[in-house]
Amino acid sequence: MAVLVVAEHDNASVKDATNKTITAALALSSDVDVLVAGLGAGAAAAAAAGIAGVRKVLHAEGAAFEQGVAEAVEGLVVPLMATYDAVLFAATATGKNAAPRIAAALDVSPISEIQEVVNATTFVRPIYAGNALETIETSDAKKVITVRTTAFAAAGAGGSASVETVTAGAPSAHVTFKGAEIVKSDRPELAGAKRVVSGGRAMGSADEFHNVIEPLADKLGAAVGASRAAVDAGYAPNDYQVGQTGKVVAPELYVAVGISGAIQHLAGMKDSKVIVAINKDADAPIFAIADYGLVADYKSAVPELMGELAKAGL
Amino acid sequence: MKVLVPVKRVIDYNVKVRVKPDQTGVDLANVKMSMNPFCEIAVEEAVRLKEKGAATEIVAVSIGPQQAQETIRTALAMGADRGILIQTDDDLEPLAVAKLLKAVVAEEAPELVLMGKQAIDGDNNATGQMMAALLGWPQATFASKVEIADGKATVTREIDGGLQTLEVALPAIVTADLRLNEPRYASLPNIMKAKKKPIDVKSTGDYGVDVAPRLKVLKVTEPPKRAGGIKVESAEQLVGKLKEAGVL
Numbered sequence: 001m002a003v004l005v006v007a008e009h010d011n012a013s014v015k016d017a018t019n020k021t022i023t024a025a026l027a028l029s030s031d032v033d034v035l036v037a038g039l040g041a042g043a044a045a046a047a048a049a050g051i052a053g054v055r056k057v058l059h060a061e062g063a064a065f066e067q068g069v070a071e072a073v074e075g076l077v078v079p080l081m082a083t084y085d086a087v088l089f090a091a092t093a094t095g096k097n098a099a100p101r102i103a104a105a106l107d108v109s110p111i112s113e114i115q116e117v118v119n120a121t122t123f124v125r126p127i128y129a130g131n132a133l134e135t136i137e138t139s140d141a142k143k144v145i146t147v148r149t150t151a152f153a154a155a156g157a158g159g160s161a162s163v164e165t166v167t168a169g170a171p172s173a174h175v176t177f178k179g180a181e182i183v184k185s186d187r188p189e190l191a192g193a194k195r196v197v198s199g200g201r202a203m204g205s206a207d208e209f210h211n212v213i214e215p216l217a218d219k220l221g222a223a224v225g226a227s228r229a230a231v232d233a234g235y236a237p238n239d240y241q242v243g244q245t246g247k248v249v250a251p252e253l254y255v256a257v258g259i260s261g262a263i264q265h266l267a268g269m270k271d272s273k274v275i276v277a278i279n280k281d282a283d284a285p286i287f288a289i290a291d292y293g294l295v296a297d298y299k300s301a302v303p304e305l306m307g308e309l310a311k312a313g314l
Numbered sequence: 315m316k317v318l319v320p321v322k323r324v325i326d327y328n329v330k331v332r333v334k335p336d337q338t339g340v341d342l343a344n345v346k347m348s349m350n351p352f353c354e355i356a357v358e359e360a361v362r363l364k365e366k367g368a369a370t371e372i373v374a375v376s377i378g379p380q381q382a383q384e385t386i387r388t389a390l391a392m393g394a395d396r397g398i399l400i401q402t403d404d405d406l407e408p409l410a411v412a413k414l415l416k417a418v419v420a421e422e423a424p425e426l427v428l429m430g431k432q433a434i435d436g437d438n439n440a441t442g443q444m445m446a447a448l449l450g451w452p453q454a455t456f457a458s459k460v461e462i463a464d465g466k467a468t469v470t471r472e473i474d475g476g477l478q479t480l481e482v483a484l485p486a487i488v489t490a491d492l493r494l495n496e497p498r499y500a501s502l503p504n505i506m507k508a509k510k511k512p513i514d515v516k517s518t519g520d521y522g523v524d525v526a527p528r529l530k531v532l533k534v535t536e537p538p539k540r541a542g543g544i545k546v547e548s549a550e551q552l553v554g555k556l557k558e559a560g561v562l
Contacts, residue, residue: 067478068473068478069480070443070446070453070455071452071453074447092474093456093472093473093474094473094474096439096443096455097443097453097455097456098443099440099443100408100438100439100440100441100442100443100444100447101443101444101446101447101453102447103409103440103444103447104409104412104443104444104445104446104447104448105447107409108409108528109407109408109409109527109528109529110408110409110438110440110444111529112437112438112439112440113437122532126437126537127340127435127436127437127534128325128331128340128434128435128437129331129434129437130537131330131331131340131536131537132331132333132340132534132535132536132537133534133535133536133537134531134533134534135531135532135533135534135535136529136530136531136532137529137530137532138528138529138530139528139529139530140528172452173483174451174452174482174483174486175452175480175481175482175483176480176481176482177478177479177480177481178468178479178480178481179478179479180473180476180477180478180479181476181477181478182475182476183475183476189474189475191474195561228492231492231493232492238458238472238491238492238493239472239473239474239475239476241492244434244437245351245352245434245492246492252561253556253561253562263328263330264327270537270540273561274556274559274561275543276552276556287542287545288542289540289542290542290543291543291544291559292543292544292545292546292552292555292556293543293544293545293546294545294546294547294548294549294552295545301549304548304549304550305549305552305553307549308549308550308552308553309553309562311553312553312557312562314562
C-alpha cells in the first residue's frame with residue numbers, strides 16, 4: 001500500500017511533528033511519500049527528501065497552503081488519493097483542521113490522534129482525554145489519519161528521495177486570509193519541546209506568570225505551558241494550554257508550578273518522562289503522578305530552584 | 315440569519331471516567347451527563363449573535379438517546395429558540411453525524427452552523443470539518459472570535475503558535491474553541507420558558523443517509539498507570555534528583 005504524509009513546515013525546513021508522522025506512516029507501509037505544499041517551499045521539499053524512509057516528495061506551491069487553508073489542502077490532496085491508500089497528518093491545529101475535511105470528501109471515517117499502529121487497519125487512540133484507550137479497526141478502503149506525535153520517535157536523516165512537482169488547482173473563492181499573529185519567541189515550540197515549565201492558577205496574575213514561570217523556563221531552555229485554569233483566568237495565552245483541550249506534550253522534563261492537577265491537565269502531560277510538581281498543597285492530585293514533588297509555596301521555591309540550577313551550571 | 319447549533323450529550327467533564335472490566339467501553343451507568351463544554355460555548359456565541367441582532371433564530375440539534383432532549387433543553391434555556399432531536403441509541407461516528415447534520419441543513423437552510431470543535435468523549439475533532447466538506451461550505455475552525463457582517467464571518471482562529479484571521483463567505487461552518495466566550499448559566503425563568511419551546515423528535519431513518527459504522531471498536535482499555543514518585547525536601551535535593559535522572 002502507498003501512504004502519503006502531509007508535511008508541516010515553514011517553507012525552509014520540515015517540522016519535527018512531520019518526522020514523527022513519517023515514523024507512524026512507515027509502520028503502515030514502506031511506500032511513504034511526503035507532500036510539501038507551501039509558498040516558496042523548495043527548501044522544505046528538499047529537506048523532506050532527506051528524511052530516512054521517504055520514497056518520494058511531492059511539492060506544490062500556493063499561498064493558501066502557506067496559510068493552512070483547509071479547503072486548499074482538500075483540493076490538493078483529494079485527487080492525489082487516487083493513487084494512495086492512506087494519508088497521514090500530524091495531529092496539530094493545521095492537521096486537525098484539514099484531515100477530517102479530506103476524509104468526508106473521500107467518504108471515509110477519519111481516525112484521529114493515533115498513538116499506536118497495531119497493523120495496517122487497526123490503531124490505538126486515546127478517548128476521554130486519554131483516560132481510556134480504544135483499539136479500532138477500520139473497514140474503509142482508504143484511511144485518513146492524524147497522528148499524536150508524542151507517541152512516535154522522529155524519523156532521522158539519511159534519505160535521498162526524488163522531488164516531483166504537483167500542480168494545485170485554483171484556491172477557494174469562499175475563504176479569504178486576512179492575517180495572522182504568530183507569537184515570536186526564542187523558546188522551543190511547546191508541542192515538541194524537550195523541557196516544559198507550566199504555571200497554574202496559583203500564579204494569581206499574568207504579571208506573576210510572566211515573572212515566575214518564564215524566567216524558570218528560560219533557565220532550563222524550556223517551553224512555557226499553562227493549565228486551563230491559568231488560561232481561563234487570563235494569566236497565559238491559549239496556545240500555552242496543556243491538557244485535554246489544549247496541547248498534549250511528552251517532554252523529557254515537565255515542571256508543574258502551582259498546578260493542582262485537574263484530570264484535564266494530567267491528560268496533556270502524563271506521558272512526560274520526568275514530572276516535577278511544586279505546590280504548597282500536599283494533597284494536590286499532581287503529586288500522585290509526579291516523580292519529584294516539592295511541597296512548598298512557589299514564591300519561595302522557584303527562586304531557590306533558580307539559585308540551585310545556577311549552581312549546577314545552568 | 316438562522317443559526318444551527320449541534321449539541322452533544324457527554325459525560326460531565328468533571329467525572330472520572332471508568333473503563334468497563336469487559337473492555338467494551340466506558341461505564342456510562344449512573345454517571346452525570348452534561349452538554350459537551352465546547353457545544354456550550356457554541357450555543358453561547360449563537361445567543362450573543364442574536365442579542366446583537368446578527369442572528370434571528372437559533373435551532374439546537376442533537377443526535378443521541380431520548381435523554382439528549384435534556385441537552386437540547388439546556389440550549390433552549392440559554393436562549394436557543396427550538397430544538398431537533400434525531401433520536402438513536404447507536405453511538406454514531408463523526409461521518410454519520412456529519413451526513414445527518416447535512417440533511418438537517420438541507421431542511422433548515424441556516425446561514426451559519428456554529429458548533430464545538432470537539433466532543434470530550436470521542437475527542438475526534440472532526441464533525442464540523444466533515445460537514446463543511448460534505449456541504450461544500452467554507453470552514454473556520456477553533457474560533458476565538460466571530461464577527462458577522464455583509465454575508466461574511468470574520469473569524470479569529472487558534473492555530474499553533476498564535477492566531478489567524480479568516481474571512482469566510484456565508485453559509486459557513488464555525489467551530490468554537492475555549493476562549494471564544496464564557497457560557498452563561500441559564501436563569502430559572504429561562505429554564506421554565508425553555509420547557510415550553512418546541513423540540514421536534516426525528517429518527518435517523520427520516521433522513522435517508524447511510525449511518526453504518528466504518529470503525530469497529532475491538533477493545534477499550536485503561537491507559538498504563540503512572541506510578542507516583544517521591545517528595546523532595548528542598549530545591550537543592552530536587553536539582554540533585556534531576557541530575558541523577560539525567561534530565562538536566
